[in-house]
Amino acid sequence: MADRHPLFMPLVLVGGLIFGFGLGFSHMARPEVVLNFLQFEDFGLLFVMFGAAIVSGIAFAVMPRISDSAPLTDKPFERRLKSFDRNVLVGGAIFGVGWGLSGICPGAAYASLGIGNVTILWALAGMFIGAYLQGRWRSRAVSADSVATGAD
Numbered sequence: 315m316a317d318r319h320p321l322f323m324p325l326v327l328v329g330g331l332i333f334g335f336g337l338g339f340s341h342m343a344r345p346e347v348v349l350n351f352l353q354f355e356d357f358g359l360l361f362v363m364f365g366a367a368i369v370s371g372i373a374f375a376v377m378p379r380i381s382d383s384a385p386l387t388d389k390p391f392e393r394r395l396k397s398f399d400r401n402v403l404v405g406g407a408i409f410g411v412g413w414g415l416s417g418i419c420p421g422a423a424y425a426s427l428g429i430g431n432v433t434i435l436w437a438l439a440g441m442f443i444g445a446y447l448q449g450r451w452r453s454r455a456v457s458a459d460s461v462a463t464g465a466d
Contacts, residue, residue: 319386334425341427345417345434353416356462404450 337343342362348424350356377384378391396402413419416437423441426434 316347317387319388322386325386333421334428337422337425338429344423345426345427345431347418348413348419348422352417368384408444412437412444416440 334343340358340362341347342359347356348359349358364383381391383390409419416423416434418434418437420441423438429437
């Protein structure tokens with residue numbers, strides 16, 4: 315954190331506020347809109363996701379050509395490829411089931427709370443509990459692997 319630009323955290327906060335306002339303004343922070351999308355009744359969310367993907371794609375394509383490093387962190391732009399393994403598949407399935415049951419994804423859940431949806435606290439609690447349990451499970455798996463490797 316010490317090597318970051320002083321404006322890094324305030325800009326992250328402003329970016330989060332703009333993101334949350336956009337979700338609230340577009341009604342994507344309402345679980346019923348998301349559930350209607352998942353039931354193929356309303357495709358507004360699809361247009362919002364396509365719009366976000368297009369803007370992100372342009373930013374990822376253009377920014378490395380404009381600058382050698384990120385403006386606020388001064389770290390070089392690079393691709394971080396992750397492997398597609400069992401953890402990604404299981405995590406994606408759990409995420410999808412949680413998204414379908416609650417009608418909201420993690421980013422939109424905070425925006426939903428911001429527009430007065432207090433019952434979303436149940437979904438947020440589930441997200442935190444799930445993240446905690448996944449962290450515990452992963453740390454046990456990593457420590458078990460290091461013990462097994464050390465015994466060889």
